[in-house]
Amino acid sequence: MMRISIYTLAVSALLSSCWSGETSSFAMVKNNDELKAMVVKDQAMRSSAKDVDLEATDKVHRDRVFELLAAGRIQTNEDKLNAALILQHMALIYCNDKLKSVSPENYLLAYQLSKSAFEAGDERAAYFVATTYDRYLLYTQGYQKYGTQRIFDEQTGAEMLAPIDSGTTDAERRMYSVPAFDSLLRQYTMQPFKPQGS
Template sequence: MPRVLPLLTVFLTLSTALAGGGEAPTVTLNNPNCHPVVGTVTFRTATDPAASRRLAQLFAQDQADRAAQPIDWSKVAPADQARRAEALRLLNAGRLSQSEDFYHAAFLFQHGDCPQHYELANLLAQQAMSRGSPSAGWLYAATYDRWMLSLGRPQKYGTQFVTEPEGCGVKLAPYDPATTDAERTRYGAPTLAVALRQADKLSALCQARQQAP
């Protein structure tokens, strides 16, 4: 299990390095069970329109694969892995720097297969926020929640749901009751009451689909 640095410390370190125009912030995330293995990545500031366009295409593919229901995971899972690998190559080559680049890459790694992918997704969402993305707040909260759950810890913001093994029961994944609604809404996450109602709606929708002729 990786050593978890205080999130605020990581965010301030990366943001300070970026704003100061000094050495580019770097993070190392090693886990041989990740596909791909992350290793050391550096968040740079160079502009590469071709890389931005390519990452936008990868993001669109990711979303399209999840629009079709039911999802064929035998096809989507390897496609996800390939998209993550390509995004990581672009990141390591120093070709990603725009807020939307990091937003798109964070989405790809949010669909990862290990805690280090979710941690990287959270750091990418932080970079998107620090570079002016107006919609990265919710992604920051969601990637943090997914990261914590992957470590066996409760989520903080209440963005993640789980389905019961049998039937259509959907509920909010274990969450930290100390988190306030003010903390949640600061990043665009719903209040706890809204999230709990959403779980009920998802359960009802699943049941309606099962009962349909």
């Protein structure tokens, strides 16, 4: 219940900052240095050769992002992308032989933050819009829309594309800097789609 309340506050803060109409004040808002520092630590942990407990630090970072959102301290496009990067690092668990996210709503919030930055003209956000939405779909529905997510085949150990929605056009992919469908299939094989529950 506490997580839902914090999530609701965070979304409300994001929407009010996006739709306030005070665009002139955003030009003078400084990027959030605390978020930048969290991203630097996040990336350093992931590139380290040391055995690091990622989830312990990731959880601290995610909780802090929610606090910053609720306080209205995530305002610039860079802030939104930094927050989205942190939010999409979630613990995964097996449930009925399927890999699931502990909190898939964080991917959806990361998607909203990325999309807000993209719609404000930040081209750096394009691929992240597709990535965060694909990740949300993958861990809730078992497929992706654009083709940014790869998984490991349990039988062969080979990396392959998670199932991709056949209704997504290459024009939609291009909008978010994702390669065309045929190009994706030249790089990786795609896992067949299995509906949820099967």
